[in-house]
Amino acid sequence: MALLLVSGAATLFLLAVRRPQPVWVVSAEFAGPWRGVLAAADDAPDWPVIELHEEAFESGSARQHYGLLVTAESTVGSNGNDEPHPLVVHHHLARRAAPDGTIALALDPWLVFRRHTTEQLTYAALGGDQQPAPPERGGVLLLPGSDQRALRAWTAQLLQEAPGRFSDDIERWDAVRDRLTRGGRFQRGALTYGWEDIWPRLFGPEPAWIYAPLSRVQELPGDRTSVLEADRFPIPDHWNEYGVQARILWAKPFGMQRLRSGSRSDQDLARASEWLRSAEVQTAIAAGLRWVPAHGQARPVNPLAAAARRTWFGSSYVWEDTTRETGK
Known part of the structure; x- marks a missing residue:
């Protein structure tokens, strides 16, 4: 037993x-x-x-x-x-x-951030993947070029050929990314900038715009985020829908x-x-x-997140960058 x-x-x-x-x-x-x-x-x-x-x-x-x-x-x-x-x-x-x-x-969406007193960025100010155009009425587009994720995010936007459809030419992706900072689209020396270098320029005296993930901006003190607006990335006039990364x-x-x-x-x-x-x-x-x-x-959680939420729910599609790489 x-x-x-x-x-x-x-x-x-x-x-x-x-x-x-x-x-x-x-x-x-x-x-x-x-x-x-x-x-x-x-x-x-x-x-x-x-x-x-x-x-x-x-x-x-x-x-x-x-x-x-x-x-x-x-x-x-x-x-x-x-x-x-x-x-x-x-x-x-x-x-x-x-x-x-x-x-x-x-x-954690990528949005275009600007101060309240700065006008919203337009598609015409971006230029195409070949010939950049300076922002209208002065100002500067900011790029933390030492972060490969930021370079890929801009490249994806420039190579979005129709809503939710991106160029299938991998050589073109490489070429556009490599020449992204040429021609004066971004601040001088953009490839040497990290995120910590960008913020003084965003809050400086000249109009400025930064395409960034919401989480990066949320790391700033509340007195800084309270003066910012968050917009979706500009799209061509003939598109009737948009997406967000x-x-x-x-x-x-x-x-x-x-x-x-x-x-x-x-x-x-x-x-x-x-x-x-x-x-x-x-x-x-x-x-x-x-x-x-x-x-x-x-x-x-706060007004910036509320603006991001409106953009997210107004979008028809979302895309993720699946590259595994640590940015700076």
């Missing part, structure tokens, strides 16, 4: 060990804010947080767990023209659910194939996904990151 009891206990122990456990798997850069959101919410799923480094969730760990992967690495979408440039385009993301249960939680924070279910439909684990995962879709939770997530909540009823 003793042997039977020990054997039975061992069997139960093995079943407990082998049963997948629910977890949040969160990219390391978001793990701190994510824990803050979970701690502040009384109804948050009480799952442990596993920090994800280098976007590699080990297969052994994956077999032991199910849950939601929280990452800004693109998980859904399609390239606008099926070419190998690093852009992933999402159409009508603000109004259409992503496939496979993936949830868009928050966005953004980083997107996604939540993607994983391990579902191991869950029996209708089981307790399956229901737990469904409840967690529904929790993430709520306006209240996405408000908290975006506030922690100082990004824009994806939910239409969520509250932006």
Whole structure:
């Protein structure tokens, strides 16, 4: 009898060990804010947080767990023209659910920032990919040229040939990026500027514009951000729709194939996904990151985020730059 009891206990122990456990798997850069959101919410799923480094969730760990992967690495979408440039385009993301249960939680959009007293930047002031034009009525376009992401963001805008469709000529991408700072479009010595060098020029005496991600500007003190306006990037007059570049924070279910439909684990995962879709939770997530909540009823953290939210919901498409590269 003793042997039977020990054997039975061992069997139960093995079943407990082998049963997948629910977890949040969160990219390391978001793990701190994510824990803050979970701690502040009384109804948050009480799952442990596993920090994800280098976007590699080990297969052994994956077999032991199910849950939601929280990452800004693109998980859904399609390239606008099926070419190998690093852009992933999402159409009508603000109004259409992503496939496979993936949830868009928050966005960090690229916008054109200017002081209240500076006029809005026009498309004519940009010039084409061949011949830049100086901004109208003086002023300067600012570029932190030491950040490759900023160079790629400008290159993508100049090579957007139709709404949501970008040039498929990779050699042209390289050529436009290489000559981006020639011809006087940006401040002198643009390639030597980092983000910390840009801000004095933006708040200097001359009119200035900077194309930047919202999160970069949100790092500035409140007395600086309070005098700024945020606009979408100018588009040609004959376009009747526009898009924005953004980083997107996604939540993607994983391990579902191991869950029996209708089981307790399956229901737990469904409840967690529904929790993430709520306006209240996405408000908290975006506030922690100082990004824009994806939910239409969520509250932006400040006026700049509110302007970014209006731009996001007015857009027909969003694109991500999927290049893995650390900027300065």
